[in-house]
Amino acid sequence: MANVVLRNVRKTYPGGFEAIKGVDFEVGDGQFCVLVGPSGCGKSTLLRMVAGLETITSGEIDIGGRVVNDVEPADRDIAMVFQNYALYPHMSVYNNMAYGLRNRGMAKPEIEARVQEAARILEIGAMLDRKPRQLSGGQRQRVAMGRAIVRQPKVFLFDEPLSNLDAKLRVAMRVEIRKLQRRLSTTAIYVTHDQLEAMTLADILVVMNAGQVEQIGSPLDVYAKPATTFVASFIGAPPMNLIPLDAEGVRARFGGAVTEAGVLGVRPEDLAISSEPPAPGGLTLDLAVEAIERVGPETFVYGTRSPGGDLAAISSKPGELPPDEIIIRIPGQEAPAIGERISVVALRHNLHLFSADGRRRIAV
Numbered sequence: 254m255a256n257v258v259l260r261n262v263r264k265t266y267p268g269g270f271e272a273i274k275g276v277d278f279e280v281g282d283g284q285f286c287v288l289v290g291p292s293g294c295g296k297s298t299l300l301r302m303v304a305g306l307e308t309i310t311s312g313e314i315d316i317g318g319r320v321v322n323d324v325e326p327a328d329r330d331i332a333m334v335f336q337n338y339a340l341y342p343h344m345s346v347y348n349n350m351a352y353g354l355r356n357r358g359m360a361k362p363e364i365e366a367r368v369q370e371a372a373r374i375l376e377i378g379a380m381l382d383r384k385p386r387q388l389s390g391g392q393r394q395r396v397a398m399g400r401a402i403v404r405q406p407k408v409f410l411f412d413e414p415l416s417n418l419d420a421k422l423r424v425a426m427r428v429e430i431r432k433l434q435r436r437l438s439t440t441a442i443y444v445t446h447d448q449l450e451a452m453t454l455a456d457i458l459v460v461m462n463a464g465q466v467e468q469i470g471s472p473l474d475v476y477a478k479p480a481t482t483f484v485a486s487f488i489g490a491p492p493m494n495l496i497p498l499d500a501e502g503v504r505a506r507f508g509g510a511v512t513e514a515g516v517l518g519v520r521p522e523d524l525a526i527s528s529e530p531p532a533p534g535g536l537t538l539d540l541a542v543e544a545i546e547r548v549g550p551e552t553f554v555y556g557t558r559s560p561g562g563d564l565a566a567i568s569s570k571p572g573e574l575p576p577d578e579i580i581i582r583i584p585g586q587e588a589p590a591i592g593e594r595i596s597v598v599a600l601r602h603n604l605h606l607f608s609a610d611g612r613r614r615i616a617v
């Protein structure tokens with residue numbers, strides 16, 4: 254077991270593209286770290302650098318107290334699970350798991366014991382003689398996991414291992430991966446662009462954007478206090494509503510302490526339909542309902558913000574605010590009619606404020 258530390262890690266690809274622009278974070282021994290961010294933000298690049306499959310342009314990667322910049326992948330004591338599993342098609346499940354151990358010259362009884370133990374944990378013991386093509390997608394994914402488990406590495410690295418699976422299997426495997434990692438308590442770094450996967454799996458969440466870290470924290474802290482508007486709209490679905498305010502608008506809403514323009518944020522689940530005025534300091538928005546999505550236990554209401562409500566009133570140029578789309582998320586299936594005008598309210602402590610460029614969270 255080991256911790257993993259990245260110190261000012263950078264990657265410039267041949268040709269000059271800077272894919273990783275100075276990343277620092279630490280994954281504690283036994284922690285499950287999830288790297289999440291949009292396509293192209295550098296997640297796989299970073300993971301492959303930890304694995305040693307990609308060189309590091311500058312900075313340091315440290316695994317278990319040893320700088321591994323110049324250590325070969327095979328000597329880093331890591332095991333990686335990829336999105337496309339990459340099983341050997343002509344080998345049985347057993348041999349797929351045993352292959353790497355044999356290559357390392359491990360004794361046969363030890364290989365047998367490790368493969369059987371992994372098969373038991375993953376519940377694929379009855380399939381050891383089958384070829385990958387005789388397995389379902391979920392079963393193949395388990396074999397890929399098994400291949401990593403038998404190595405008994407210090408660190409597991411996962412690159413979107415569930416993205417080839419259908420939605421239901423994804424959820425089932427997600428829960429299994431978490432249980433497995435708790436049980437083995439092996440340090441893990443897991444890459445995904447799925448924010449729900451990130452929220453549910455992570456002990457420590459690293460939100461990346463364009464080669465940089467936007468925020469690091471526990472999933473619920475990141476959800477409760479996003480550091481930037483990027484994080485605010487990336488974590489949580491539907492995303493946080495973001496409404497630009499001029500300096501006057503910010504002052505009118507949040508008092509004299511803040512004197513700059515900003516972006517007001519409020520999550521869809523923190524808005525409720527109500528004709529009553531909110532508690533002091535709360536927010537009211539007047540919306541024209543444009544679309545309804547009923548997903549079963551809850552309903553998403555899409556509306557356009559109309560002049561009126563207390564935001565227009567605090568704008569320095571009432572009526573000139575663009576008609577913004579607002580999403581609200583309400584429990585149950587009852588919803589207003591399309592075209593109806595409604596008022597929605599949020600409590601003061603559920604309001605977020607960011608700098609006008611979205612790069613900074615402002616305490617209010």
Ligand SMILES: Nc1ncnc2c1ncn2[C@@H]1O[C@H](COP(=O)(O)OP(=O)(O)OP(=O)(O)O)[C@@H](O)[C@H]1O
Nearest residue numbers: 266267270272291292293294295296297298299446
């Ligand atoms: N070998 C390479 N040469 C040049 N640029 C590369 C190379 N590999 C990746 N890139 C670029 O580096 C950036 C980061 O790529 P990376 O694969 O790390 O993204 P990612 O976050 O894993 O995305 P995805 O979610 O789509 O897998 C992208 O803009 C990509 O085009």
Ligand SMILES: [Mg+2]
Nearest residue numbers: 296297298412
């Ligand atoms: Mg990737």
